Amino acid sequence: MSQTPEQKKSRFQLSREVQEEFVNGIAQTMLSLAENAEQGQPSVAETPFCPVTGKEYSGANMVRLTLTAMEKGYADNRWLTFKQLQAVREEHPDLNIRIRKGEHGVTVLRPEDVFFTVEKEGKWNFVSEEQAKGLPDVRRHTLLYPFTVFNAAQIENFPAREQPAPVITEAERNDLLERFVASSGVAVEHGKGVPRFDHKTDTVRLPHPENFHSSGDYYAAKLREFFKATGHRSREARQPVKAQTLKSCAFEEMRAEMFSMLAGAKFGLPMPEHGSAERLRLWNQTFSGGESRALFRAASEAARALTTLRQFEAGEQPAARWFPKREAWPELMEMQKQRDAVTGVSFREKTGSDVPRPAPGNTASRSLSESVRAFEETDDLTVKARLILQNPDFLNMALRLDPSATRELAALCDQVSQALHMELDEKLQSAPGAVENPLPLNEQKAASARRMRM
Known part of the structure; x- marks a missing residue:
């Protein structure tokens, strides 16, 4: 039975609700994983696939x-739907295959494009894809439909896997990741400061490998910052052309967090930074409601970056348009080796499993000094704000510095405070029912600075 345009349009609302529930599930799972990681519980998983198809x-x-x-x-x-499970059961009638009692499936989404025209009176006229080819002014929209899948571990008597996953050693993993990042053309420089991507110079900056707890921590941080580099305008161009906002930066951090977890699952890497759980809680509060499409896109972009890495691992030319062609890889790897040599980093240091651990008593002071250097090296206020959020003891420890350093830090915090308050005021003024601030702009800035010093 055909549906009226009004009934058809309700599918758009249903799709939005399904998408929001889906991304909320991703966010909650990420938070759970981050909390477990901070308790020292590593998590690994292989790329999911359907054994039927x-x-x-x-x-x-x-x-x-x-x-x-x-x-x-x-x-x-292995993941499959209930219908696919029935097909497996029919192939193996003697195995008594069934979903374990009390198990619940996971909702995933199937995209479907719908085509329609809008008539003068506003009526929507839905057409098939074939009909749309011969019509002018046809609009297309992608709807998402949910379906449920179960993991093979939730199913009793399910046939064993025919081919176990290949085992990769730590040395092989490190060598692969080293070659991948170098072949991508993303420059990596080692020195002082915290791991970060410098947008102005298009360079990933990392501390020396010996400053990390293990080679796994080093490559976790390296891949995280590499992912941020893929958002550069010369590659995926994810960052806005205009000045970055706190929201755009936070979305990029969410993408990077997703990619870090996916890469960690694939290669057995730890979380690259402390405080992931707290940041995820903040992002969940900030982006709850109205941002499901952006978060869904962020998940897709993180998955695409992992696919690029897996294609390189398989010896293929990655499909990403920005990734250099195979013939350029040897030269790019040699260029990275030269950069490493300049900063005193050897290939053996980075790929070996015996990466020296930091001295137990120097962790706090090193964190403070690295944060101070990072503050001095960047003019981006959002980066400064992120450094404060990532280093809870940063402000308290900085107050013990000499008076001149304290004054400089206070001035920087004033700038961050003004930027935050101005963005918040701008958002509140644009909201429905907002009341215009009667204070002149210069007085608003002064008020922001006073609030920071209190």
Whole structure:
């Protein structure tokens, strides 16, 4: 039975609700994983695929299933629908295959494009894809439909995997990641400060490998900052052309966090930074409601970056348009070796498993000095704000410095405070029912500075 335009339009609302529920599930799973990681519980998972079709799940679906497998501790990467399970049961009638009592599936999404025209009176006229080809002014919209899948670990008597996943050693992993980042053309320089990506110079900046707890921590940080580099205007161009806002920076951090978890699951890497759980709680509060489409896109972009890495691992030319062609890889790797040599970093230091651990008593002072250097090296207020948020003891410790350093820090905090308050005031003024601030702009700035000093 055909549906009226009004009934058809309700599918858009349903799609939005399904998408919001989906990304909320991803966010909650990420938070759970971050909390477990801070308790020293590593999580690993392979790329999810369907054993019936033989195809891997991709995009945001791959993100959700991978994170769920990490959270639940599933050692099996096979996922299938109830209907597909019935087909497997028919092939093996003697195995008594069934979903374990009390188990719940995971919702993933199937995209479907719908085509329609809008008539003069505003009526929507839905057409098929074939009909749309011959019509002018046809609009297309992608709707998302939910379906449920179960992991093989949730199913009793499910046939064992025919081919176990290949085992990669730590040295092989490190060598692969070293070659991948170098072949991507993303420059990496080692020195002082915290791990970060410098947008102005298009360079990933890292501390020396010996400053990390292990080679796994080093490569976790390296991949996280590498992902940020993929958002540069010369590659994916994810960052806005105009000045970055706190929201755009936070979205990039969320993407990087997703990619870090996916890469960690693939290669057994730890969380690259402390405080992930607290940042995720903040992002969940900031972006709850109205941002589901952006977060869904962020998940898809994180999955695409991991696909690029997996294609390189398989010896293929990555499909990403920005990734250099194979013939350029040797030269790019040699250029990175030269950069490493200039800063005194050897390939052996980075790929070996015996990365020296920092002295136990120097962690706090090193964190403070690195934060101070990072403050001095950047003019980006959002970066300064992020450094404060990532270093809870930073302000308290800085107050013990000499008076001149304290005054400089106070001036920087004033600038950050003004930027934050101005963005918040601008957002409040643009909201429905907002009351215009009667104070002149210069007085508003002064008020912001006073609030920071109180």
